[in-house]
Amino acid sequence: MKLFKQVRHAAIALACGTLLINAHADEQVNGANSKWKVSIGPGVMVTPKYPGSKQYEALPLPSLDISYDDRFFSQGLDVLGVNALKSDAYHVGAALNFDFVSRKESADPRLHGLGNVDAGPKLKVFADYSVSLLTGSVALYQDIGGNGQGMQITTDLAANLPVTDRLLFSFGPGFTWANSVYARTLFGVSPQQSAASGMQAYDARSGVRDIHLNAYTSYDFTKHWSASLLVTAGWLQNFAANSPITERRMEWNGIAAVNYRF
Template sequence: MPIPSVPRRALLAVALCLGATAAWAETDVQATAPASNWKISAGPGVYVAPNFPGSRKSLVYPIPYQDIDYGGRFFSRGFDFLGVYAVNNDIWQVGADFQLDPTWRRSKDDHRLTGLGDVNMTVRARAFAQAQVSFVTFSADVAQDIGGQGQGLIANGDVLFSLPAGKWLFTLGPGVTWTNGKYMQTFFGVTADQSARSGLPTHAVQAGLREWHANGIVTYEISRNWSALASVTFARLQGDAASSPITERRQQWTTMGALTYRFR
């Protein structure tokens, strides 16, 4: 179930939107029920993402989505399966978590990949910080591959603009992604040996800006317990990622939809 790294910004933005939606619902409940340390939402979703970074083909597959918070300190959200906040207030959220990064690439996905070797999914350790000023959220995170799969370091910076309208919440914003040389070599570099096996020209890469991207997210509070969300991320590869002979298309689209139920 490959999910390229491009969608990471969409998941971050969706998490922000779900947090806002949960906050609206919690306000309604507080008047009639005792406060609880737990906030739990979960439900089915669907993901459409590039087959591998730089691919022109896409895959469609179902995913589960969860948004769990305990006491405003511990959380599990989407692919961020275990996290903790060092700071969590109305303005700042600073913390760290472990991520499942199911980005992978299989030689069988495309005949041009023959001889390049497979890339397996991994687990990342991530540090993040975000600040909300009025309707604008500034966020940054750094995530390191700790699963030993050669997926290196990824750093993201995003600005998100939110507009609530009744039960709707609209969020838009641009961002950039930087990766280190190890990540670039794994997904976009072609060594002399790989060139001889695949027929692709050699391609030297180095750390740098991998892409700029734009996120669009919509959430809707259906009822006190039910919420729906949809997200679209458009990314355009840059630099060594864009010029790689592995890359078929510089433009990368990722979409997601989910229906969640708030249990408590």
């Protein structure tokens, strides 16, 4: 059971894009019957300045893994969430998620006239299921901040390898679908924007945004201290790849953190 929990936590971290610390070490610190799991520390996220950009930026952020009875949690970019249905093999729930994706005209002279796209909160609805060393997951993200970022659905499959009691590694493929609202806001160029920026008008429509490959690893230095790294390599597709806004079709995203377990 402990090995299964280690594998599953690594898989969810990989598939959902959040940094989680494995449950086995938490049990060592808090006791097997403790309902509270608390792990905090500093983190940094490296991401394109805007979708399709060839320039990157580093954003400092807290790394949180706080949960109660595997029911309520605050983990990674999920500010507050609940597992409405749960077992050792699956979770179904919802969370308030903060998405850092944005686009500022000041980020690149090419963007002048396109207007700004702000980052903001999203409603996340998710489900995951684990069988042996495999975990499948799906998550829907809906913009609730009025920033025009629409809806995205991400599906991932993770293969998990507990190398040692301290070292975990997971990897697997996935893809992201986006609706027309997201496509127009992040990759479309309206006639008005074209006139203001000089960029060719482009009608972006819903479809597969990207296919990607995730890799996640965590290492326990002691029973209290751990480090985690999540890297995603993505290849923009369809409306995202063909947009005149896009400078590079391949994009990298990464999150690294060091955590202390209480």
